Amino acid sequence: MTIANKAGPRFGTVIPIMFLIIMGGVLCGAITSVGGVPDETCADCHDELVAAFEQTTHGTYFGEMRRMEGQSCESCHGSAIEHIEDGEPESIINPARQDQFGGAQLCMTCHTDDKFDGWMFSEHAAADVNCASCHTVHTSDITPAAAQCNETCFGCHADIRAAGYMPSHHPVAEGKMTCRDCHNPHGGSVAMTMGDSKRDLCLSCHAEIEGPHVYEHAPVNEDCGLCHDAHGTVADKLLKQSEPALCLNCHAMHFHATVESVPGSWEGYTTVAPERAGESHLDSWKEGMLTKCTQCHTAIHGSDLPSQTTSTGGNALTR
Numbered sequence: 001m002t003i004a005n006k007a008g009p010r011f012g013t014v015i016p017i018m019f020l021i022i023m024g025g026v027l028c029g030a031i032t033s034v035g036g037v038p039d040e041t042c043a044d045c046h047d048e049l050v051a052a053f054e055q056t057t058h059g060t061y062f063g064e065m066r067r068m069e070g071q072s073c074e075s076c077h078g079s080a081i082e083h084i085e086d087g088e089p090e091s092i093i094n095p096a097r098q099d100q101f102g103g104a105q106l107c108m109t110c111h112t113d114d115k116f117d118g119w120m121f122s123e124h125a126a127a128d129v130n131c132a133s134c135h136t137v138h139t140s141d142i143t144p145a146a147a148q149c150n151e152t153c154f155g156c157h158a159d160i161r162a163a164g165y166m167p168s169h170h171p172v173a174e175g176k177m178t179c180r181d182c183h184n185p186h187g188g189s190v191a192m193t194m195g196d197s198k199r200d201l202c203l204s205c206h207a208e209i210e211g212p213h214v215y216e217h218a219p220v221n222e223d224c225g226l227c228h229d230a231h232g233t234v235a236d237k238l239l240k241q242s243e244p245a246l247c248l249n250c251h252a253m254h255f256h257a258t259v260e261s262v263p264g265s266w267e268g269y270t271t272v273a274p275e276r277a278g279e280s281h282l283d284s285w286k287e288g289m290l291t292k293c294t295q296c297h298t299a300i301h302g303s304d305l306p307s308q309t310t311s312t313g314g315n316a317l318t319r
Contacts, residue, residue: 042073049138058137076106076137096132100144105132118187125187134185153179166232168239181228198225213302215315219250220301243292253288 017228042052045254050073053059064071066218074080074097083092096105104125108116119125134152150172155159164173169175181194182201193201202224203210219226227246228238235242294300299317306314 008168030213036071037074037084038071039073041084042080053138056137056139080212095130095137098130103132107131113182116185118186122192124186124192149178149180153185160231162231163229166234168236169232170230170238191285194196195224199223202228202230209301211302214304215299215306215317216302217317244289247293251293271318 012231053072054063059072062075076093078093082093082148083089085091092183095106095107098106104119108119163169172179185192199222212219224230227240229240230238233239235246240248244253297317298306299319303317303319305319307316
């Protein structure tokens with residue numbers, strides 16, 4: 001007589017069963033409970049909303065699901081029994097009035113695409129923004145169209161709207177780009193960008209700058225935002241400052257830019273090219289500060305050609 005088969009379930013079998021029970025409770029808790037109130041009852045008071053909802057993507061989707069036919073309102077708003085009895089708005093779930101933990105989680109019960117993976121740790125979620133802040137569920141335009149996308153974003157980001165009208169800007173105000181071309185409003189790796197980094201995002205359009213180059217400029221490999229402001233600037237080419245002020249944040253003044261406006265001769269820049277010398281005059285400083293660095297250093301984003309100079313070892317990015 002053997003008793004092996006009479007032994008209870010092994011510990012390794014209990015664990016998966018407990019896991020399924022716990023996860024089942026979590027998933028069931030994420031889905032709103034329903035009270036069996038049909039949409040027709042809701043339409044007695046909210047006839048315009050119910051009629052408009054039937055024309056939306058959500059309404060069409062719910063209408064094709066047999067188990068939800070005629071009860072699509074409760075799929076998001078929960079049981080309507082108490083609300084029908086007392087008529088109080090507080091007695092029924094309204095995702096638009098919930099915070100990012102309530103409203104967003106309700107939507108993500110169905111919207112499980114990977115583009116929402118970063119939502120919980122995004123800047124929008126931290127700012128208590130929920131889905132209804134940007135999306136209108138009961139109308140046909142649930143997701144803002146291209147023409148409406150920018151206006152939706154500018155409702156909060158007024159400073160970015162203003163930057164878009166600076167002399168140098170991306171063609172957002174002209175309607176040729178939208179905020180979604182660069183940003184994922186549901187969360188992104190850096191600054192809610194669509195790429196893995198801000199640099200990768202920029203290079204997806206400006207591929208000619210990427211390189212690799214024999215002679216490289218360090219900021220190009222690190223972050224385009226060190227020199228450029230993508231939303232708009234007063235300086236040309238989206239530069240944060242005009243030349244040479246921008247370049248002088250990292251590079252020391254050299255050659256004619258160091259000449260004081262004092263009449264007379266001057267010695268060469270001793271630490272770089274002591275053999276270089278010239279004459280100084282009253283407008284020397286003006287000439288130095290009004291000369292753009294890129295007038296000589298034309299290949300500022302990197303080059304495969306050595307510069308025609310000996311003082312910089314060929315890496316002056318002059319061609």
